[in-house]
Structures are given as C-alpha cells and as structure tokens.
Amino acid sequence: MKNGENLESLEERIQVANGLLSISRLTLSDIGMYQCVAGNKHGEVYSNAELKVIAVAPDFSQSQLRSHTMVKEGGDVLMECRPKMSPWGGISWRKGSETLQESNRVSILDNGNLRIQNATKPDAGLYTCVARNQFGVASSSGTLMVKEPTIITTPPSTLDVTVGESIVLPCQVTHDPSLELKFTWFFNEQLIHFGNHGGYFEKVGGQHSAGDIMIRNIQLRHAGKYTCAVQTKVDSISIAADLVVRGPPGPPTSIHVEEISDTTASLSWRPGPDNHSPVTTYTIQARTPFSLGWQAVTTVPEMVGGRRLTATVIDLSPWVEYEFRVLASNAIGTGEPSKPSKQARTKETSPKVTPANVSGGGGSRSELVITWEVSKPLTPILPHPWRESQKLIVWHFIFKNREAITAGVSP
Incomplete structure (x- = not known):
C-alpha cells in the first residue's frame, strides 16, 4: 500500500514479487509512506516505511511545455518550463537547434521560464527547454506563434x-x-x-x-x-x-398657484430636462369640474418664453375650482405635460351680464311681474355644479305685498 491505498503496479518500473517492492528509475512522484501487509487466517500485520527521494534526474512527464503558444505581434509572452528534479540544476533554452541568447527583450527567469517582450514575427518558432543536474538531462519543446494584432x-x-x-x-x-x-x-x-x-x-x-x-x-x-x-x-x-x-423637453415640475383672484391666477414652475434642445416656449392649460378635459388658457405675457418660469392666467371664471398644468416646447416638439397643480378656486364677484328686454305687466291687483332676458351664457358664480352648456334665458320676478318672490327660472 502507498499512503493508505492499495498500490497498483501499472508501470513496469514498479514490481512486487515474493513480498519485495522494487522501484526503478525513481521520480519525485514516488515519494510517500509505504505499508507492507502480511496476513493469514489468524490475522494481519503491518510494517511501514517512508520513501524519500532526495535526488532525481530532470523529468518533464508531468509538466510538458505547451505544444502551441500564441502571442500578438508587439505583445509579451511567458513560456513556462517546470521540470521535476532534485537537486535543482540548470535551465537553458534553444530556438530550433541553436542555443537561445538573452537580450533586452528575451530573458530566462530564475525559475527557468522564458519571457519575450514586444514579440516580433522572427520570434516565432520551436523552443526547447533543457533541464539538467548531476543525475541526468531532460527536455521539452513547444511552438511559439506570433499573430498580427487586431x-x-x-x-x-x-x-x-x-x-x-x-x-x-x-x-x-x-x-x-x-x-x-x-x-x-x-x-x-x-x-x-x-x-x-x-x-x-x-x-x-x-x-x-x-x-x-x-x-x-x-x-x-x-x-x-x-x-x-x-x-x-x-x-x-x-x-x-x-x-x-x-428630443422634446421633459415635463416641468413643481407647478404652484402663487396668487389667485376672481379672474386671474399667477403660476410658477420649475423647468424639466431640455433633452439637449433649449426650451423655446411654455404653454399653460387649465381644467375645471365642468370643462371637457384640458384647455389652453390666455396668459400674460401672451407668449411665455423658454426662460420664464412664471406667468399669469387671465379671463378665468369666478368662483370655479381650477387645476393648471404646463407644457414645454423646443425646436423638436412639445413634451409631456407636467403633473397638475393643486386645485385652486377663483374668488367670487358680481355678475358681469347686463339683463336685456326688461319688461313688466300682468299679474293680479297685488302683484307686479317683471321679466328680462340674458343675451349670452351666464358664467356660474355660485357654488353649484352648473354645466357650461346651460344658459339662463328668462327670469320672472313677482312683487307681492312689497316683497320680491322669484316665480320661475328657465334654464
């Protein structure tokens, strides 16, 4: 047995006969603990012996040179030479049949490896590493190929x-x-x-x-x-x-209603990314609970330039909740709209419509009926969910006993 495992003599140099172990041409791989086992029907006995190889001729059987090594022209390459031998002897290299001469580009390192720097086409060829000590000489060869760089x-x-x-x-x-x-x-x-x-x-x-x-x-x-x-x-x-x-600008941010009156609102915002094309204009849109989506609104200044970050919206309806958003445009197009501002209500005010065709007459002895017409739609100024399409056409007031009583409204 060797190192606790059964020794199989697969190599001719290792022979076992009549209880005798014989190893010829020792190598460093033979180092180990050997056990002789003798047994019969009454039992087994063991005898141990350690084999140390303190001297061995160079051997490349376990560490051949790479058969082909490639390097780009102008690159560096290392060809490894790792023979087993004891004691350590000398390493030399041949290129083809000639002994390799060292230079400022070609050097044999202390461990026997060959280094070639700034490789050239003439460096290509067959290289042989030669190892020797007092017990023998061994060699291993490999081809170096120098390729064009990419x-x-x-x-x-x-x-x-x-x-x-x-x-x-x-x-x-x-x-x-x-x-x-x-x-x-x-x-x-x-x-x-x-x-x-x-x-x-x-x-x-x-x-x-x-x-x-x-x-x-x-x-x-x-x-x-x-x-x-x-x-x-x-x-x-x-x-x-x-x-x-x-591309078109990114959406502006931080839309804020700074101040609001009955018909105006002052807005501010922060610019979004211009996406490598300067913002030329900003467009402001508004939305109310009774509008059909977002609508463009009139502003002061009428054209909001790309360097402005404030504007005043005018011509708003009184006592209405508004949301505002801002869109940026550049030479490429108009970008995505900003997130809506918080809802803000315009202030209340007196009606802006003058009644027309005021007339009276009819009624009983104690009543006076007065009627008038509204020539254009009324803007809702009361907190009721009126639709924009609703119009107040005729009002009827009946005066009775010095008190005015609304008799009818035709929407």
Missing part, C-alpha cells in the same frame, strides 16, 4: 441625433486571418442582448471583420455610451463613443 480601423464616433431617427454605429477591424473574431457591444457598461431590447438594436455587419450595429427609431432612453469590444485568442480591444439624443 486593430479597429473604423470605430464608432460620437453622434448627435433626434428622437425617431435610425443610425448605424460602425466597428470594423483588421486582424490575423487565422484567428476567429468575436464582437461584443455594451450600452452604459451593460451587455447588449440583441433581440431583447424591443427590436431597437440589430447587427448589420455583413463582413467577418465588421461588427456594425443599427439602432432603429431612437428614443431618449437610448442616449449614453456605446462600447464595441473585439476579442481573439491572442488579444482584445475596445473603443467607446457617446450617443446624444435630442
């Missing part, structure tokens, strides 16, 4: 686009024709999974050396940094470009 010849560049456009981001390279290329794209450091982004991203590079992508129907959320990464077995390279997307 270079991005047509990189993506910073682009300035408008919402809705489609563009192509190029990424074309020159590379060693014997190597396979892999293109990978990232958006704001996140891997782009083509086909999983709503169909906006598509690979369009038709050539082996092209990794172009198309972005269709660009939206504001597509603005950011795009990175093209190219990888081969010997190198990797990447380049990034920014995509600026211009």
Whole structure:
C-alpha cells in the first residue's frame, strides 16, 4: 500500500514479487509512506516505511511545455518550463537547434521560464527547454506563434441625433486571418442582448471583420455610451463613443398657484430636462369640474418664453375650482405635460351680464311681474355644479305685498 491505498503496479518500473517492492528509475512522484501487509487466517500485520527521494534526474512527464503558444505581434509572452528534479540544476533554452541568447527583450527567469517582450514575427518558432543536474538531462519543446494584432480601423464616433431617427454605429477591424473574431457591444457598461431590447438594436455587419450595429427609431432612453469590444485568442480591444439624443423637453415640475383672484391666477414652475434642445416656449392649460378635459388658457405675457418660469392666467371664471398644468416646447416638439397643480378656486364677484328686454305687466291687483332676458351664457358664480352648456334665458320676478318672490327660472 502507498499512503493508505492499495498500490497498483501499472508501470513496469514498479514490481512486487515474493513480498519485495522494487522501484526503478525513481521520480519525485514516488515519494510517500509505504505499508507492507502480511496476513493469514489468524490475522494481519503491518510494517511501514517512508520513501524519500532526495535526488532525481530532470523529468518533464508531468509538466510538458505547451505544444502551441500564441502571442500578438508587439505583445509579451511567458513560456513556462517546470521540470521535476532534485537537486535543482540548470535551465537553458534553444530556438530550433541553436542555443537561445538573452537580450533586452528575451530573458530566462530564475525559475527557468522564458519571457519575450514586444514579440516580433522572427520570434516565432520551436523552443526547447533543457533541464539538467548531476543525475541526468531532460527536455521539452513547444511552438511559439506570433499573430498580427487586431486593430479597429473604423470605430464608432460620437453622434448627435433626434428622437425617431435610425443610425448605424460602425466597428470594423483588421486582424490575423487565422484567428476567429468575436464582437461584443455594451450600452452604459451593460451587455447588449440583441433581440431583447424591443427590436431597437440589430447587427448589420455583413463582413467577418465588421461588427456594425443599427439602432432603429431612437428614443431618449437610448442616449449614453456605446462600447464595441473585439476579442481573439491572442488579444482584445475596445473603443467607446457617446450617443446624444435630442428630443422634446421633459415635463416641468413643481407647478404652484402663487396668487389667485376672481379672474386671474399667477403660476410658477420649475423647468424639466431640455433633452439637449433649449426650451423655446411654455404653454399653460387649465381644467375645471365642468370643462371637457384640458384647455389652453390666455396668459400674460401672451407668449411665455423658454426662460420664464412664471406667468399669469387671465379671463378665468369666478368662483370655479381650477387645476393648471404646463407644457414645454423646443425646436423638436412639445413634451409631456407636467403633473397638475393643486386645485385652486377663483374668488367670487358680481355678475358681469347686463339683463336685456326688461319688461313688466300682468299679474293680479297685488302683484307686479317683471321679466328680462340674458343675451349670452351666464358664467356660474355660485357654488353649484352648473354645466357650461346651460344658459339662463328668462327670469320672472313677482312683487307681492312689497316683497320680491322669484316665480320661475328657465334654464
């Protein structure tokens, strides 16, 4: 047994015969604790012995040089030489049949590894590591291949686009024709999974050396940094470009009614993002419980410029609850509206309509009937849910015993 496990003599150099263990051509892998087990029907007895290999000839059986090592031209490479031997002897290298000479680019490290810096095409070839001590010599060989570096010849560049456009981001390279290329794209450091982004991203590079992508129907959320990464077995390279997307402004914020009267309201707000195109105008809309949705209102100034953050709404109806919202516009279009302001009620006031066709007559001895007409719709000034479409056409007042009694109202 070796190290507590049954010893299987799979190698010819290890033989067991008549209770005798024989190992020839010792290697460091033979080090361990050996046990001899003798037994009969009455039991078993054990005898232990430790085998230490204090001297062994160089051996590459467990650590051959890599058969092929690749490096890009101009790159650095390390070829490992790790023979087993004791005591440690000397390491030398050959290129082809010639002893390798060290230089400012080529050096043999203390542990026997070979380092080549700034590799050139002439560095390619068959390299052999030779290990020796007083017990023997061994060697192992491997081929170094120097490949052309990958270079991005047509990189993506910073682009300035408008919402809705489609563009192509190029990424074309020159590379060693014997190597396979892999293109990978990232958006704001996140891997782009083509086909999983709503169909906006598509690979369009038709050539082996092209990794172009198309972005269709660009939206504001597509603005950011795009990175093209190219990888081969010997190198990797990447380049990034920014995509600026211009669009309608974002919604203004913090809409506040600063002051309100019977027919006016002073508003203030904060600007939203301009999305890379300056705000040119603001539009104010209002809504009441009896209006059909949001309606544009008249303001002072009539045209609210992009640098203003206040305006006064005029021509409002008295004693009505209003909500206000603001929309921003730029050269590209009008953006989404702001959130509505808190409801604010205009102050009450006297009616603005003069009755017409006032007349009287009729009635009994103790009554006087007076009638008049309203020529245009009355604006509701009382806290009743009147609709805007309702019109007060004729009023009838009956005077009886010096008291006025409303006799009828025709809405």
